[in-house]
Amino acid sequence: MNKKRVIIVGGGLAGLYTAFQLEQLNIPYVLFEAKDVFGGRIHSEKPKGNNDESLFHDLGPTWIFPHHYRMKALAANLEQNLFHQHIAGAVVYHEHRNIAPKIIKNGQGPLLHRLEGGLYKLILALQAKLSKRNYQLSCQVDSLIKVNDTWQVTVKNTKDASVVIHETDNLMLALPPRLIHEYLTPAHWASEALTKALVAVPTWMANQTKFIATYNKPFWRDNGLAGQAFSRVGPMIEIHDASATDQQGFALFGFIGLSSQDIKSFSIEHLKAQCINQLKSLFGEAAQHYEQCYLKSWGNDVHVATDKDRAEPPAHPDFYIKRFSQELSSLNLYLAGSEFSEEDAGYLEGAINAADTAISLLKKEVLFKSH
Missing domain, CATH: 3.50.50.60 (FAD/NAD(P)-binding domain)
Structure with a gap:
């Protein structure tokens, strides 16, 4: 032994x-x-075809809150840089599929930090x-x-x-x-x-599913939008700017409002297509011209979620x-x-x-x- x-x-x-x-x-x-x-x-994805080893897109946790001093200290100790989550611009709210999405100015969320490069x-x-x-x-x-x-x-x-x-x-x-x-x-x-x-005790994030689409430029910012949206229509219920840095690795991510069991009834490609269509309806035609898209269902990861996690709401x-x-x-x-x-x-x-x-x-x- x-x-x-x-x-x-x-x-x-x-x-x-x-x-x-x-x-x-x-x-x-x-x-x-x-x-x-x-x-x-x-868990992060490295953009396909990108040789930059410093860019990753987060499919797990991504935010560091202002009071998270231990995380800030660890990042500094490891010589990793933080930047502010992009929130400048208007927020989009989609209440019903038969009603056009609303543009809400000054509706941004709290100031959050992210790690540069993912x-x-x-x-x-x-x-x-x-x-x-x-x-x-x-x-x-x-x-x-x-x-x-x-x-x-x-x-x-x-x-x-x-x-x-x-x-x-x-x-x-x-x-x-x-x-x-x-x-x-x-x-x-x-x-x-x-x-x-x-x-x-429930496992945090165990029933979350996250989607990311990457772009060569932040078209939403050019249109005066924050990249932030909330929806009662779905499949994503909450969307944010997910760029790997403030000026590089541009992306949008969303939390999908379906349980891991529900997600099993869809093909991954079908669900990705639904998410891209939703981004198009919220942010405009440019959303369909993505580079890559990724989806991670944490409830279907046996190293994260148990049957009890999958059966319960978050x-x-x-x-x-x-x-x-x-x-x-x-x-x-x-x-x-x-x-x-x-x-x-x-x-x-x-x-x-x-x-x-x-x-x-x-x-x-x-x-x-x-x-």
């Missing part, structure tokens, strides 16, 4: 950030990620800070068992189906609660109360982690996913906050055992 002082499960923002911090602290660890790329719910650049910057020997992609954790003071972690390589059992003193789970419940065998190690709490996560402090401490188990944060749960800021809290507890444990 292979033994590390810390095993991190999950290579989204929280897991990568945790690994980055442990590297700085010289605490031995290994990070396992089931997918063949890092990022988790931070949020996936932050993932790449974090990955570049890690020693390659300390992480493994395409490695899915299939079982957790606590034997005395040691965690036994069964890891399956998703490419060759090989299985290795790793051991660790301290286990860091950088995953949403329901994925922990679904895949990491809490029946072997969690109390009934903790098990019920894990399955009760809701904000609320996990009262302090209730389980004693149990988690006795297990040397740390919950670092965004849904476990006491502030901004589910958001990018929540991922950093939850990870910081878990790392702080881990440091106390490691220092205690060192003396």
